[in-house]
Amino acid sequence: xxxxxxxxxxxxxxxxxxxxxxxxxxxxxxxxxxxxxxxxxxxxxxxxxxxxxxxxxxxxxxxxxxxxxxxxxxxxxxxxxxxxxxxxxxxxxxxxxxxxxxxxxxxxxxxxxxxxxxxxxxxxxxxxxxxxxxxxxxxxxxxxxxxxxxxxxxxxxxxxxxxxxxxxxxxxxxxxxxxxxxxxxxxxxxxxxxxxxxxxxxxxxxxxxxxxxxxxxxxxxxxxxxxxxxxxxxxxxxxxxxxxxxxxxxxxxxxxxxxxxxxxxxxxxxxxxxxxxxxxxxxxxxxxxxxxxxxxxxxxxxxxxxxxxxxxxxxxxxxxxxxxxxxxxxxxxxxxx
Amino acid sequence: xxxxxxxxxxxxxxxxxxxxxxxxxxxxxxxxxxxxxxxxxxxxxxxxxxxxxxxxxxxxxxxxxxxxxxxxxxxxxxxxxxxxxxxxxxxxxxxxxxxxxxxxxxxxxxxxxxxxxxxxxxxxxxxxxxxxxxxxxxxxxxxxxxxxxxxxxxxxxxxxxxxxxxxxxxxxxxxxxxxxxxxxxxxxxxxxxxxxxxxxxxxxxxxxxxxxxxxxxxxxxxxxxxxxxxxxxxxxxxxxxxxxxxxxxxxxxxxxxxxxxxxxxxxxxxxxxxxxxxxxxxxxxxxxxxxxxxxxxxxxxxxxxxxxxxxxxxxxxxxxxxxxxxxxxxxxxxxxxxxxxxxxxxxxxxxxxxxxxxxxxxxxxxxxxxxxxxxxxxxxxxxxxxxxxxxxxxxxxxxxxxxxxxxxxxxxxxxxxxxxxxxxxxxxxxxxxxxxxxxxx
Numbered sequence: 042x043x044x045x046x047x048x049x050x051x052x053x054x055x056x057x058x059x060x061x062x063x064x065x066x067x068x069x070x071x072x073x074x075x076x077x078x079x080x081x082x083x084x085x086x087x088x089x090x091x092x093x094x095x096x097x098x099x100x101x102x103x104x105x106x107x108x109x110x111x112x113x114x115x116x117x118x119x120x121x122x123x124x125x126x127x128x129x130x131x132x133x134x135x136x137x138x139x140x141x142x143x144x145x146x147x148x149x150x151x152x153x154x155x156x157x158x159x160x161x162x163x164x165x166x167x168x169x170x171x172x173x174x175x176x177x178x179x180x181x182x183x184x185x186x187x188x189x190x191x192x193x194x195x196x197x198x199x200x201x202x203x204x205x206x207x208x209x210x211x212x213x214x215x216x217x218x219x220x221x222x223x224x225x226x227x228x229x230x231x232x233x234x235x236x237x238x239x240x241x242x243x244x245x246x247x248x249x250x251x252x253x254x255x256x257x258x259x260x261x262x263x264x265x266x267x268x269x270x271x272x273x274x275x276x277x278x279x280x281x282x283x284x285x286x287x288x289x290x291x292x293x294x295x296x297x298x299x300x301x302x303x304x305x306x307x308x309x310x311x312x313x314x315x316x317x318x319x320x321x322x323x324x325x326x327x328x329x330x331x332x333x334x335x336x337x338x339x340x341x342x343x344x345x346x347x348x349x350x351x352x353x354x355x356x357x358x359x360x361x362x363x364x365x366x367x368x369x370x371x372x373x374x375x376x377x378x
Numbered sequence: 379x380x381x382x383x384x385x386x387x388x389x390x391x392x393x394x395x396x397x398x399x400x401x402x403x404x405x406x407x408x409x410x411x412x413x414x415x416x417x418x419x420x421x422x423x424x425x426x427x428x429x430x431x432x433x434x435x436x437x438x439x440x441x442x443x444x445x446x447x448x449x450x451x452x453x454x455x456x457x458x459x460x461x462x463x464x465x466x467x468x469x470x471x472x473x474x475x476x477x478x479x480x481x482x483x484x485x486x487x488x489x490x491x492x493x494x495x496x497x498x499x500x501x502x503x504x505x506x507x508x509x510x511x512x513x514x515x516x517x518x519x520x521x522x523x524x525x526x527x528x529x530x531x532x533x534x535x536x537x538x539x540x541x542x543x544x545x546x547x548x549x550x551x552x553x554x555x556x557x558x559x560x561x562x563x564x565x566x567x568x569x570x571x572x573x574x575x576x577x578x579x580x581x582x583x584x585x586x587x588x589x590x591x592x593x594x595x596x597x598x599x600x601x602x603x604x605x606x607x608x609x610x611x612x613x614x615x616x617x618x619x620x621x622x623x624x625x626x627x628x629x630x631x632x633x634x635x636x637x638x639x640x641x642x643x644x645x646x647x648x649x650x651x652x653x654x655x656x657x658x659x660x661x662x663x664x665x666x667x668x669x670x671x672x673x674x675x676x677x678x679x680x681x682x683x684x685x686x687x688x689x690x691x692x693x694x695x696x697x698x699x700x701x702x703x704x705x706x707x708x709x710x711x712x713x714x715x716x717x718x719x720x721x722x723x724x725x726x727x728x729x730x731x732x733x734x735x736x737x738x739x740x741x742x743x744x745x746x747x748x749x750x751x752x753x754x755x756x757x758x759x760x761x762x763x764x765x766x767x768x769x770x771x772x773x774x775x776x777x778x779x780x781x782x783x784x785x786x787x788x789x790x791x792x793x794x795x796x797x798x799x800x801x802x803x804x805x806x807x808x809x810x811x812x813x814x815x816x817x818x819x
Contacts, residue, residue, distance in 0.1 A: 124476060135772065322790065
């Protein structure tokens, strides 16, 4: 009898050579099913695991982002007080319609806009200039770059309190310095424009370094050859900046503009702490009350949750409009380049 | 080898994930019961910890009262958690009360907020009149009433009150040719706030250069209104601040003083005002006892002993606190016992001696701790009797839920503007607009 492999008797269970695959159809079938199962599991894994990985953010977002957003929207349609948040009175859109003739709201909106402009424009221009300077080869450049971030790392409360002292009318250092050169003391807290400039100064001081680093990072990504060839063509430093650096930075500039605009529309801490009354009214005549402050005042000082929610949603709509405008501009820019 | 590294890494990732998860869970689970205080409430080492939520420096700890209570009750530990400013403390407290979570065993409430808490949150707080050992008659009647609901529940026990006097700088008064003896100074303006303004004009005519008669318009209007029985609300709870002639009169008198340059253009408790204390820029200040502590805090050492206390034109009250026990606290019974002890007359007297927080228990006014008390800023003058007189003369004031908002509007958005050159009418309009916008639901 031939001793062919396939007809040979299978080795005894626990035999010396168990390495061979089992040949009987039952165990083959088992193996196939096992592989199928594994492959299905693998496929499920490929398909669903990413969702599991990103879910922590979205679960948190639903709990702490989406729910408050919806709840705020719901509350904005009611008359509801912080002292009894479950006691809601349906008033429809009244909280929104009253915003139209709420002079405090429009005053705050105007202040937000002017403070936003006074703080954002010089801030970005300065950041651009400083980044350009830091982009040169200099000694201890890392030190200067890190130092730029120091104001950003400072607590907003500490910074504002120091600025309040600096801008003090009677005993402030700035008025003292102005007095030295023969300029009359300025009432930084009570004059409309001076107070807004003072608040903007705090914002500029805090955020310039942050934007500088963003610009610097973008500048370092510009290929050196461009500058070399520009230099060969006889372009001086200034021309290089205008014709090489700026065009290459366009997306970065747009990014900083968007971020700064959003930041400016939510300015809150600086005017709150700058207020001589440490209240939420932004000065005795609301001269530097921003929308953020007004919202806080309605919600947490006056306890009108419904009104505050309506203001929050109106601000949200403003931001969406700003976002759309930004999107349109950036598309134009991309099309033109 | 590689496998081992891999398992090690896996273990590390797992550990990291587990600790993160545990941290999140822990963060959610104990819903702020210990709320920032560094020692946990509840049982620790067999001891019961009573957590106390306060604002500012209320002085219980400084006066050694916690240590004393812990000695009397060896199984008790007291953990204080104090927020510096009531403006920050109160919204958080209100939040915790409305959600009925995150409350400490004892929570302090300022007098400007007590009406709102009494009216809207009474069901979350223990009725302290039912706690054993609490005797209503020990408190000034009006103090007791302020924390009592319409249906007779008393949600907080009074600690201190703020009977008002006028503190003045004897050296500046002397230079301006005014009397310096407290009794004579009191006579200058006895019975009428307008006479205080007249005294201010006398002061101004011979005043040392660069000084003002009074510290701030806000302080003046606060003092005048503190001596009124009805200010912002009438007894039925209606807002009457706009039509109440007393409020308008107080506003106009303050505006007049501001127009005449008698009050300094400052807002109280702000950096500029603080520096003006250090620089001796004003001669008088409306002065509840606790104000002496504020003055001491900002004065330079050479100002000690230069102040004196005279009676105010009319008796009034400014400030004062209540201690409440939330029902959802962990140690309600122990907390009630503690609050009862802490607000008993003996302890209030001790507090006055150390912290100048004036007792709300009239029986203390004859105790040596009160009658014999002197203050570093006022030298040898015995200040207790003057404040005791003021406390007895203070009217039973109608306080309303939004007193703080209305007062803040009148001062910060009102009279202060007169010192900046606005007319009294413009300042009044600005204040009314601001207040109405905040009252309008």
